[in-house]
Amino acid sequence: MTLQDIILIIIRVAFGAFVPLCFVAVSVWMERRGASFIQDRSGPNRANILGFRAGGLVQNLADAVKLFFKEDVIPGHIKHKFYFVLAPIIVCVTALVSFAVVPFADTLVLGGKEYLMQAIPTDLGILWFLAIVGFSVYGIILAGWSSHSKYGMLGGLRAAAQTISYEIPMVLAIISLLVVYGTVSLNEMAQFQGQLLFGFIPMWGVLLQPLGVIIFIIAAFAEANRVPFDLAEGESELVAGYHVEYSGLKFTIFFMGEYVAMFASSAIIVTLYFGGYQIPWFNTATLIKYAVPVTLLLMIVTPVAAKFIAAWIRKNNVSHYERENDPRVREANVYIKIVWGTVILLEAILFLYLVFASGGAADNILVACLQVCTFLAKTTCMLFVYVWVRWTLPRFRYDQLQKLGWNVLLPLSLLNIFVTSAIVVALS
Amino acid sequence: MSIKVKTIVRNGRSWQERLYLIEVFKGMAITFRHFLSNFLDNSKLAVRHYPEVKPEITPRWRGRHRLTTHEDGTIKCVACYMCQTNCPAQCIQIEAGERGDDRTEKVPVKFDIDLLECIYCGYCVEACPMDAIRMDTGIFSVTSSTREEMKMSIDQLLATKGAFSEEEYKKGGA
Numbered sequence: 154m155t156l157q158d159i160i161l162i163i164i165r166v167a168f169g170a171f172v173p174l175c176f177v178a179v180s181v182w183m184e185r186r187g188a189s190f191i192q193d194r195s196g197p198n199r200a201n202i203l204g205f206r207a208g209g210l211v212q213n214l215a216d217a218v219k220l221f222f223k224e225d226v227i228p229g230h231i232k233h234k235f236y237f238v239l240a241p242i243i244v245c246v247t248a249l250v251s252f253a254v255v256p257f258a259d260t261l262v263l264g265g266k267e268y269l270m271q272a273i274p275t276d277l278g279i280l281w282f283l284a285i286v287g288f289s290v291y292g293i294i295l296a297g298w299s300s301h302s303k304y305g306m307l308g309g310l311r312a313a314a315q316t317i318s319y320e321i322p323m324v325l326a327i328i329s330l331l332v333v334y335g336t337v338s339l340n341e342m343a344q345f346q347g348q349l350l351f352g353f354i355p356m357w358g359v360l361l362q363p364l365g366v367i368i369f370i371i372a373a374f375a376e377a378n379r380v381p382f383d384l385a386e387g388e389s390e391l392v393a394g395y396h397v398e399y400s401g402l403k404f405t406i407f408f409m410g411e412y413v414a415m416f417a418s419s420a421i422i423v424t425l426y427f428g429g430y431q432i433p434w435f436n437t438a439t440l441i442k443y444a445v446p447v448t449l450l451l452m453i454v455t456p457v458a459a460k461f462i463a464a465w466i467r468k469n470n471v472s473h474y475e476r477e478n479d480p481r482v483r484e485a486n487v488y489i490k491i492v493w494g495t496v497i498l499l500e501a502i503l504f505l506y507l508v509f510a511s512g513g514a515a516d517n518i519l520v521a522c523l524q525v526c527t528f529l530a531k532t533t534c535m536l537f538v539y540v541w542v543r544w545t546l547p548r549f550r551y552d553q554l555q556k557l558g559w560n561v562l563l564p565l566s567l568l569n570i571f572v573t574s575a576i577v578v579a580l581s
Numbered sequence: 582m583s584i585k586v587k588t589i590v591r592n593g594r595s596w597q598e599r600l601y602l603i604e605v606f607k608g609m610a611i612t613f614r615h616f617l618s619n620f621l622d623n624s625k626l627a628v629r630h631y632p633e634v635k636p637e638i639t640p641r642w643r644g645r646h647r648l649t650t651h652e653d654g655t656i657k658c659v660a661c662y663m664c665q666t667n668c669p670a671q672c673i674q675i676e677a678g679e680r681g682d683d684r685t686e687k688v689p690v691k692f693d694i695d696l697l698e699c700i701y702c703g704y705c706v707e708a709c710p711m712d713a714i715r716m717d718t719g720i721f722s723v724t725s726s727t728r729e730e731m732k733m734s735i736d737q738l739l740a741t742k743g744a745f746s747e748e749e750y751k752k753g754g755a
Contacts, residue, residue: 190619191612193627367602469623474634545612546605 161261161268169253169272172529177412178213180536185209187540204480205487217405225401228300236299241396241403243292245410251285252417254278256340258430258524259437263514269340270521278339279327282421283320286376289414290316293378293385293395296407300398308394311551312385315375318558319382323372325566326365329573330425333361339421343429347436355433358426364569366426368562373418375558378411380543384551419535420528427531430524437520444516447523448503459496463489638719640745640752643703645720646694646733647741649713655682656739657713660689664705664714672698673705692735696723719744 186209189196197212205211231237253272261268268274275281290313297309334342342358350356359366375382386394396407423429432440440447470485506515549557597603619626629636638644649657660677678690705714718741725731743750 187616190616190623190626193615193619193625195623195626195628195630465621469621472630472633473624473626474630476633541609541612541616545608 157263157266161263165268165270165274166272168257168525170249172257173249173252173413173416174409176416176532176536177409178210179533180412180415180540181213181216182208182210183533183537184540184543185212187537188544191541191544204484206484220405220408221402223401225403228398231299231301231398233299236295237398238403240292240296240299241399241406241410243295244289245292245406245413247285247289247292248410248414248417251282251289252413252420254281254339255417255420255424256343256429257528258521259344260340261521262517270525271340276338276340278337278342279331279421279425280337282339282417283324283327286414286418287316287320289410292410296399297395300395302398304391304393304397305395308385308391308397311391312378312395315378315382315384315554315558318555319372319375319562322368322558322562322566323376325563325570326362326369326372327425329365329566329570330358330362330369332570332573332577333358339424339429343424343431344437346428347431349434355428355431357428357433362426362569362573364565365573366422368566368569369426370422371557371562373422374539374542375554377414377418377539379415379539381546381549382554383548384554415536415539416532419532419539423528423531423535427535429531430528432523432527437524440520440523441516444519445507445511448507448511448519452500452503455496455499459492463492466492636721638721638744640717640749642719642721643701643706643716644718644744645696645723645741646699646705646714646716646738647718647743648692648735648738649715649743650739651684655684656688656735657711658689658692659685659711659713660687661710663708663710667704667708669702669704670698670700672696672700689735692738694733694738696731696733697728715743715750717743717745717750 186196186198188194197209198206200206200209200212200215202211202214227234227237254275254277256269256271258270261270273281293312293316294309297305297307297312300306300309330342331337334345336342336345346355346357348356350360354360374380378385384394385391386396388394391397396404399407431437435443435447466485466488470481470488472479472481506519592598651657660675662675662677665671665673665675672695674691674693674695675689676691677687680686680688701716703716706716720741723731
């Protein structure tokens with residue numbers, strides 16, 4: 154094992170472990186600010202460090218500090234304390250591990266060696282994801298059961314019934330996808346989506362499986378226990394559902410697990426249906442071939458984008474009432490300087506690359522970085538869809554939920570398998 | 582003659598609506614429009630930046646109480662116990678005493694309002710025959726760190742001034 158192997162293992166595992174955790178903060182922030190913007194409110198925008206509010210991100214820090222220092226109660230009536238403590242850990246760990254097989258860049262070729270850019274370099278792919286995600290409901294059931302209270306119990310039961318009924322259409326949607334791609338490896342699926350349909354349309358799963366993507370996304374929402382399928386914690390009926398007895402740090406872990414699961418399932422949706430890390434029309438081979446023009450294009454695009462971002466910050470980071478010596482304007486000045494500083498840093502790196510390193514292994518690393526950025530951007534968009542749907546749709550009634558799962562999604566996904574198989578057989 | 586029947590159009594039965602997805606996308610389009618317009622220009626938000634920008638209080642707003650006085654500065658209240666009797670929250674405690682001057686017989690020596698118990702219904706103001714108690718101070722944020730501070734004494738009630746002119750107050754329906 155060379156030094157390069159060790160470094161790449163560390164990078165990949167660190168990416169698989171820390172990126173979902175960082176995105177907890179991002180998605181909580183997106184949820185709160187997104188919700189408020191959808192409802193014409195402003196959302197949390199006051200918490201600050203030395204006057205810097207970072208658009209409300211500091212509120213997350215404050216919330217985290219609050220949750221860490223809260224009393225962590227284990228109610229006296231709980232008989233099985235071990236299971237009570239185990240439940241949030243299961244939820245969080247399964248969510249985290251399910252992300253481990255998602256490729257965040259194409260296979261990196263360095264010094265004649267190939268590296269699968271996943272936290273766990275395996276070809277199990279989608280099978281691993283399904284197996285692990287199925288486990289997360291155990292945490293919820295365990296939480297509901299060990300809470301030894303009616304609300305918790307009902308929440309756990311609902312989560313179990315819901316997850317079991319939505320896992321079936323989800324898996325059936327994946328089966329028709331497997332028929333199309335002919336592989337279970339997520340990396341090969343993403344590579345497949347780098348091809349072009351009729352020579353000019355990116356061959357994304359969403360175009361090949363329009364019905365499948367709808368079924369899969371609905372089922373993924375139900376799996377993540379998100380609105381409109383969050384009956385397991387329907388606060389109007391069950392107070393908080395399965396985590397009603399949890400407080401302090403254990404509640405935090407539940408909360409984080411929920412958002413990590415959201416991130417993981419967004420990543421899977423992106424990988425399966427929206428081209429994964431592929432930039433439309435630029436698959437890995439093309440990118441490596443045209444690395445220098447792409448770099449030049451990036452060097453032109455980033456300042457332009459930064460100009461728009463700076464204008465946006467200047468316009469929106471002000472107090473909307475009479476205020477002497479508005480501190481938010483000063484804040485905006487610093488933010489704009491940070492934006493331009495980042496642009497200059499990026500330009501410098503790209504320039505150094507062009508002058509000294511282009512043509513060698515640096516091409517491959519540059520392409521991998523670009524693909525990581527693409528992947529994260531797509532996943533963030535998908536996370537926004539989660540937020541967006543949550544603040545648009547009302548919650549389903551329990552019988553409607555089961556009816557949708559068994560009477561609508563199940564037959565549709567079966568139909569989808571037949572149609573897909575027929576087309577694939579006819580074409581081959 | 583038949584009864585006038587108004588038929589209400591019930592939505593949700595056509596096949597587009599039963600398909601559900603189309604309506605979901607319509608709803609999402611609406612929320613996204615709101616999101617985008619607020620995201621691009623957050624001065625359009627329908628919020629008041631509260632602690633800095635105070636809401637406008639109308640004369641009819643039932644704020645914290647005050648006791649009114651005659652022109653010469655003596656208290657109008659005659660300790661008739663009407664407000665205390667009417668109070669559904671039983672937050673008013675009056676003790677009557679002798680007045681001394683020739684205006685009336687009685688005067689309150691103690692007039693306590695426990696703001697923690699008050700429900701701001703305004704029945705005391707309605708009941709008062711002398712227009713001696715009013716809720717026109719415009720104070721809407723009543724807070725303190727101890728229970729004792731929330732108990733208003735007669736001196737505090739007399740010291741609070743009304744926030745509106747007599748005309749505005751009268752126009753408000755009092």
